[in-house]
Every structure is written in C-alpha cells, then in structure tokens.
Amino acid sequence: MPPPVISVSHLGKSYGSTVAVDDVCLEIHKGEIFGLIGPNGAGKTTTMECVEGLRKADRGTISVLGLDPRRDLAALQHRIGVQHQEAQLQKRIKVWEAIDLWSSLYPRVVDTEVLLARLGLEDKRNAKFMTLSGGQKQRLFIALAMIHDPEVLFLDELTTGLDPQARHAIWGLVKEIRERGKTVFLTTHLMEEAERLCDRVAIIDHGRLVEVGTPAELVERHCPERRVVFTSEGTDAAERLAGVPAVRSVVSEGCTHTLRGEGDDFVTHVINLIAREGIQVKGFRTEVPTLEDVFLKLTGHGVRD
Amino acid sequence: MLNGFWKLTWVEAKVFMREPMGFVIPLAMPVILFVLLGRSLSFGELESGSAVEVPFNLPILFALIIALQAVVSLVVIISIYREGGILKRLRATPLSPVTILSAHVFVKLAFTVVSLGLLVLAGRQFFPGAMDVQLPSFTAALLLSTLSILSLGFVIASLVPTSRFARPIVAAFLYPMIALSGLFFPIEQLPSPLQIVAWALPTTHAVALMQGIWDGSGWGAQWGSVVGLILVFGVCVGISTKVFRWE
Numbered sequence: 001m002p003p004p005v006i007s008v009s010h011l012g013k014s015y016g017s018t019v020a021v022d023d024v025c026l027e028i029h030k031g032e033i034f035g036l037i038g039p040n041g042a043g044k045t046t047t048m049e050c051v052e053g054l055r056k057a058d059r060g061t062i063s064v065l066g067l068d069p070r071r072d073l074a075a076l077q078h079r080i081g082v083q084h085q086e087a088q089l090q091k092r093i094k095v096w097e098a099i100d101l102w103s104s105l106y107p108r109v110v111d112t113e114v115l116l117a118r119l120g121l122e123d124k125r126n127a128k129f130m131t132l133s134g135g136q137k138q139r140l141f142i143a144l145a146m147i148h149d150p151e152v153l154f155l156d157e158l159t160t161g162l163d164p165q166a167r168h169a170i171w172g173l174v175k176e177i178r179e180r181g182k183t184v185f186l187t188t189h190l191m192e193e194a195e196r197l198c199d200r201v202a203i204i205d206h207g208r209l210v211e212v213g214t215p216a217e218l219v220e221r222h223c224p225e226r227r228v229v230f231t232s233e234g235t236d237a238a239e240r241l242a243g244v245p246a247v248r249s250v251v252s253e254g255c256t257h258t259l260r261g262e263g264d265d266f267v268t269h270v271i272n273l274i275a276r277e278g279i280q281v282k283g284f285r286t287e288v289p290t291l292e293d294v295f296l297k298l299t300g301h302g303v304r305d
Numbered sequence: 306m307l308n309g310f311w312k313l314t315w316v317e318a319k320v321f322m323r324e325p326m327g328f329v330i331p332l333a334m335p336v337i338l339f340v341l342l343g344r345s346l347s348f349g350e351l352e353s354g355s356a357v358e359v360p361f362n363l364p365i366l367f368a369l370i371i372a373l374q375a376v377v378s379l380v381v382i383i384s385i386y387r388e389g390g391i392l393k394r395l396r397a398t399p400l401s402p403v404t405i406l407s408a409h410v411f412v413k414l415a416f417t418v419v420s421l422g423l424l425v426l427a428g429r430q431f432f433p434g435a436m437d438v439q440l441p442s443f444t445a446a447l448l449l450s451t452l453s454i455l456s457l458g459f460v461i462a463s464l465v466p467t468s469r470f471a472r473p474i475v476a477a478f479l480y481p482m483i484a485l486s487g488l489f490f491p492i493e494q495l496p497s498p499l500q501i502v503a504w505a506l507p508t509t510h511a512v513a514l515m516q517g518i519w520d521g522s523g524w525g526a527q528w529g530s531v532v533g534l535i536l537v538f539g540v541c542v543g544i545s546t547k548v549f550r551w552e
Contacts, residue, residue, distance in 0.1 A: 054397060074399060082397045088389030090316070092323040097316050104312040105398050128323075144394075 005030050005065060005152055005183045006051060012059035013046050020046040022207040024060070028200075033174065033184040035198035037191065037295070039302075043207040044187035045085055045156055051185070052082050052154055065151060078106060081145030083138075085157040085187075091130040095121060095140060098129070099147065106148035119143050119173065135166030142173060153177060155186040159193060171197050191292040201291070205299040215291050222297050223289035226266045228259045230274070231283040240277050244269045255282070309400055313408040321382075321412055331374045332420055336427045339367045343428070349435025361489050364428060364436065365515050368443075369486065369508060371420040372451040373479050375413040376458040377472060382409065383462040384471035393552045402551075410455055417451045418444060438519055446518045446527075450511030453534040454479070456541035457507055463548040482508040507537040 006028040013021040021043040028034040036044045049055040051062055053069030053076055062069050067076045089098055099116065103109045116122045119139040124132065132140065138158060145153055155174070159167040174197060178184055188194050194201045195215045203210040203218075211218055225248075230237075238252040246261045246269065259270060267286050274281060296302055322328050343349065348363050386392045395405045421444060428436035461478050465471045485492075485499065486508040492500055503509045510533030517527040524531070 052397065054393070077397070077399050084390050084394055084397070086390060087394050088391055089394070090320045090386075090391060092320045093316060097319070101309075101312050101316050102398065105309045105400060 002030060003066075004028055006034075006185060007063045008047070008051060008060065009062075010060040011047065011050060011057050011062065013043075013050060013055065013057050019207050021050070021057075024204070024207075024209050026202060026209070026212070028183060028185055030183050031178060031181055032199040033178050033186065033197055035194040035201040036185070036187045036204055037189065037194045037198075037201050037291070038187075038204040039189055042204045044189075044204055046207075047204070048154055048156055048185065048187055052080065053077075054082075078148060079150055080152045080154060081148065081150035082154045083141040083145045083156060083158060085160070087141060089129045089137075089140075092128050094125070095127055095129070095132070096125040098140065098144060099125075102144045102147045108149070109147050110149045112143075112147065115143050115146060118176075120169075133166070134162050135169065138162065138166075138170060139173070142170075146177070150182070152183045152185065155184060157187055157189070159188070159190065167193070191290060191295060195291045203295060203298060210298045211294075218291065218294045219289050223293045224262045225289060226261055226263070227287035228261075228267060228270045229283075229285050229287065230257055230259075230281050231255045232257065232279055232281050234279055237279050240279065241270065241273055244273050310404050310408060313395075313400065313404065314411050317408050318412045318415065321416070327378060327381075331378060332416075332423065335367050335370050335374070335420060336423050338370075339363065339424055340427055340431050343432055349428075349432030362516060362519060364424070364438075365512060365519060366483070366488055367424055368421060368447050368515055369450075369483060369488070369511060371417055371424065372447060372454055372511065373483070373508075374420075375417050375451055376454050376479060377475050378416075379409055379413050379455060380458050380462045380465060380475040381468065381471045383459075384465045384468040387550065387552060388468045390552065396551055406459070410452070413455060414448055414451060417447060421447055439521070442524070443515065443518050446511075446514045449531065449534055450507065450514060453507040453538045453541075454511065456538045456545065459545040459549060460541050463545065463550055479508075482506050485509065486512040488512050504533070505537075507534055510534045510537070 004027040006026065008024060008026040011021055011024040012019075024043070024047055026034075026047075036047060038044055046055065050057045051064060051069060053064075053073040056070055064076060065079055067079075069076055095116075099112050103112060113122070116125065119142060121136065121139055121143065124136060124140075129137065129140070142155075142158075145155075158174070159170050162170065171193070174184060174186070178199075186198070198215065200212065200214050201218065202212045211222070213221065233255055238250045238257045241247070241257070241259060242250050244259065244261065244266075246263050246266050248260045248262065250260075251258045261270075292302075343363055346363065383392070392405065396402060425436055425438075425440060458475065458479075461475050462471075465474050485495070485503040485506060487503065492503050492509065495503060510530040514527050514530035514534065517530065518524070
C-alpha cells in the first residue's frame with residue numbers, strides 16, 4: 001500500500017484553556033473523499049487548518065504529501081487547494097478578476113476557461129462576487145482552489161447554507177474531482193452529505209476522534225439493526241412473521257407491524273416470508289440506520305445540538 | 306511574486322473604485338470643503354499686497370484630512386476583509402502576508418496622491434497665487450506622513466472588534482489628533498503631559514514636516530519631523546507584526 005497522502009498523529013490544539021483538538025490521528029489515502037464529521041465546534045476546522053498549515057498545532061505531527069505543513073508551507077501551497085468555511089471575496093471583484101489574480105500566483109495553472117465551464121460559471125465571468133448566488137460562490141471557491149491543479153483539495157463546510165439543488169450539484173462536482181485522481185479532505189456537519197459523498201468518514205466530537213471507517217462499516221458496526229414496517233389488514237400477520245430468522249421483535253399497532261432484526265439478509269427474509277405466506281400487504285417500508293443514527297449512538301447527542 | 310503583487314494591487318484598486326461611498330465621496334469631500342472654507346475665510350485673497358492671514362494653514366489641514374481619510378478607509382477595509390475571511394483566503398495562497406497588506410497600502414498611497422492632486426488643482430483655480438508650493442516635495446512629505454499614520458492604522462485595525470464599529474472607532478482615534486497636531490496652536494502652549502502625547506503622534510510630525518515644506522524650507526531643515534515619522538512607523542510596524550489578526 002502506498003504511503004498515505006495525509007497522515008496526522010496525536011494532533012492537539014488548544015485556544016487558551018479550551019481544548020479544540022485532542023490526540024487526533026488520521027490517515028487519508030490517495031484518490032479518496034475523506035470526511036471529518038461532527039457538530040459545529042467539534043474541532044473539524046481546527047484540525048483541517050492545522051493540516052493545511054494555516055494553524056500551528058500544539059502537539060503531534062502532520063505530514064501532507066510527505067511535507068510538513070508548517071515548515072514546508074510554501075511548497076505545500078502549490079500542491080494543495082483550499083476552500084474555507086463561510087469564506088467571502090471582495091464584494092465587487094468580478095469572477096474573471098478573481099480567476100486572473102489566482103492564476104498569477106502559481107507557476108502552472110489549468111485552462112481556466114475549461115475550469116469555469118466545468119463549474120458552470122462561464123456565463124458569470126463578468127459578474128461581481130456580491131451578485132452571485134450561494135451555490136455560484138461556492139463553485140467559484142472550488143475553481144480558485146483547483147486553479148493550480150492541486151493533488152489534495154480541502155473543502156470546509158462546502159455546502160452549508162445551500163439549497164438542496166445546489167448541494168446536489170456540488171456533490172457531483174466533488175465526485176468528478178475524485179475521478180480525476182485527486183484526494184479530497186472535507187468537513188461537514190450534514191450526515192447525509194457524508195453518507196452520499198465520502199468514501200470514509202471520521203467522527204469527531206469535543207475535539208476527540210470517536211470512530212473512523214466507511215459509512216457502511218460504521219452503520220454495520222454500531223447500528224446493525226434493520227426495521228421493516230408494513231401494514232396489513234390480516235389480524236394474524238404479526239404472528240406469522242415471528243418466525244423470520246434473525247427477527248428480534250415484532251410490535252403491532254392496529255394494522256401496522258414493526259419488525260426489528262439484524263444483518264443484511266433480514267429484509268430479504270421478511271420479504272420472502274410475506275410472499276410465501278401470501279400475506280396481503282398494503283404498505284411496506286424498510287428503515288435502515290444512517291450515519292446520523294451512528295453519530296447519535298456514539299456521541300449521545302445529535303449533530304445539530 | 307511581484308506579478309502577484311501588482312495583480313492584487315490592481316484588483317484592489319479596481320474594487321475600491323467601484324465602491325461609490327468609499328471612493329467618490331472621500332475624493333470629492335476634501336476638495337469641496339477646502340474651496341468652501343477657503344472662500345468663507347478669504348484664503349489667498351490679496352489685500353494690501355499680501356495674502357490674508359488665515360489663523361492656520363488651510364491646505365495643510367486638508368492634506369492631513371486626506372491622509373487620515375486614507376487611514377480610516379484602510380482600517381475599514383481590513384476589518385471587512387478579516388470578517389469575511391478574505392484575508393484568511395488570501396493567506397492560503399502563495400502570496401506573502403507582507404504582499405497582501407502592501408497592496409492595500411499602495412492603493413491608499415495612490416489614492417492620497419490623486420486626492421492631493423485634485424486639491425492643488427482646485428486651489429490653483431480658486432485661490433491663485435496661494436498654492437505655489439513645490440508639488441513633488443510636498444507630495445513626498447504627504448506620502449511619508451500618510452505611511453506613518455497608516456502604520457498606526459494597522460495597530461488600530463488589530464483592536465477593532467467588528468467591521469461595524471471600524472469606522473467610528475478609527476475616526477474617534479484619529480480625528481482628535483488634528484487638534485493636538487500643532488496646526489491650530491503651537492504645541493508649546495499645551496500642558497506638558499499633553500505635549501508628550503502630541504510628540505508621540507504621527508500627525509504632529511506630519512504637520513510640522515508639511516508646514517516646513519510648504520514654507521519653502523528644504524528637507525534638511527525638517528529632519529526632526531522625518532525622524533519622528535519614521536520612528537512612529539517603525540514602532541507601529543513592530544507592534545502590528547505582533548498583534549495583527551488575520552481572522
């Protein structure tokens with residue numbers, strides 16, 4: 001296995017008496033989208049900015065592309081691209097001026113026309129920053145972060161405050177970036193975003209890393225329970241389903257029956273049995289736990305608390 | 306990186322010029338006030354062969370106002386940029402911190418020169434004979450003064466909590482300095498503690514330098530003021546590197 005693109009070990013950072021990041025260890029590999037997830041104030045941005053070299057860690061070591069972010073900051077800045085949380089540009093700077101300025105800062109840059117077109121900003125070249133929508137602003141920040149064709153992209157709360165449509169568009173763009181072989185390190189407090197976008201996630205809470213893994217792994221490990229909820233007018237439906245392998249409990253309220261069980265095959269077993277028994281079903285849905293449930297279980301509180 | 310500096314300076318200049326309140330009004334206001342006040346005080350009108358004695362030097366007052374406006378504008382911009390994360394975003398590029406801030410200083414100095422140019426043009430139009438100063442020398446004196454006061458502006462910019470309060474706070478800091486600058490009465494008439502304060506302020510040395518150049522004495526006679534301005538600059542830059550906040 002090639003060495004990780006980003007390696008963080010025992011990172012610690014305090015602001016005065018407040019511990020922002022405590023003993024965080026991470027490894028991020030080439031070509032993956034890695035998400036640091038947690039509520040606001042959990043230490044996501046601090047961790048990311050230490051890795052970017054914008055902040056000095058109190059403890060621990062960080063290596064990005066084999067470089068020390070503080071010592072080799074100048075060299076690193078040519079190989080990474082960053083987007084900050086809730087960032088702004090000069091209100092009256094035009095899109096092309098920002099692109100032009102950023103282009104002048106790096107020895108080698110991509111074709112900016114192609115970049116703008118890919119990000120859907122080609123019609124906005126002459127628009128002032130203040131006139132752009134939230135989604136357009138974020139796409140411009142992605143453009144600025146990618147102008148020098150960096151190997152690693154840092155995206156901090158990229159879709160916060162965007163409407164669902166703009167959010168989906170941005171997710172598509174980030175996946176495209178991964179497909180070109182780039183490594184993406186992002187933070188989010190949106191569990192849906194982490195689940196849909198990230199290859200692996202790390203859950204951080206109160207500055208400490210709680211868990212790392214793929215979203216599916218984490219769900220499997222911490223919330224293996226599956227639920228099937230169906231409605232049937234037959235009175236004995238619940239009893240007939242009690243024999244499903246791996247079923248743990250059946251709760252019936254009127255015509256609505258909730259079956260709980262574990263394992264990937266559980267839902268299949270239930271469907272098979274319903275078919276075999278010829279039970280008349282009016283409604284049927286499955287409830288698979290999400291990263292949000294994992295988060296709740298591991299931290300004892302919701303991500304928006 | 307010089308390329309980056311000029312690009313950034315040019316972008317900042319363009320962005321600044323697109324700001325109607327931030328550009329046109331500060332440019333026009335001193336000129337209009339100068340002309341109006343000059344007329345009502347009969348500045349420069351010949352009476353019995355010599356110019357009327359206005360109790361203080363009107364062009365120097367307005368040159369100082371131009372310098373102070375540049376500083377207020379810089380502090381406001383810095384606080385807005387800091388609040389919006391613009392400074393932080395620029396710092397995450399290969400631009401050096403000094404380059405980022407120098408671009409702003411350069412824009413402000415250029416703005417100062419343009420403002421002074423307009424002031425002198427208007428003065429020569431409305432008060433012929435009263436504005437025959439050595440312009441290059443006076444411009445240099447104003448620029449040195451502005452640079453020194455700007456360095457104090459960076460210290461103030463570090464103290465300003467949010468952009469909303471930037472303008473009132475910096476104005477409250479700077480404009481009272483005009484009263485102590487020696488423009489309206491000699492510093493020696495102040496009580497001695499205030500004299501010490503006055504000599505620690507860049508505005509006092511700025512007025513002394515510009516007054517000297519205006520009166521036609523050379524730079525050699527102004528070395529005290531020049532040293533004062535450079536000392537303030539050095540001290541303030543030193544403090545700024547310690548206390549300046551990027552976010």
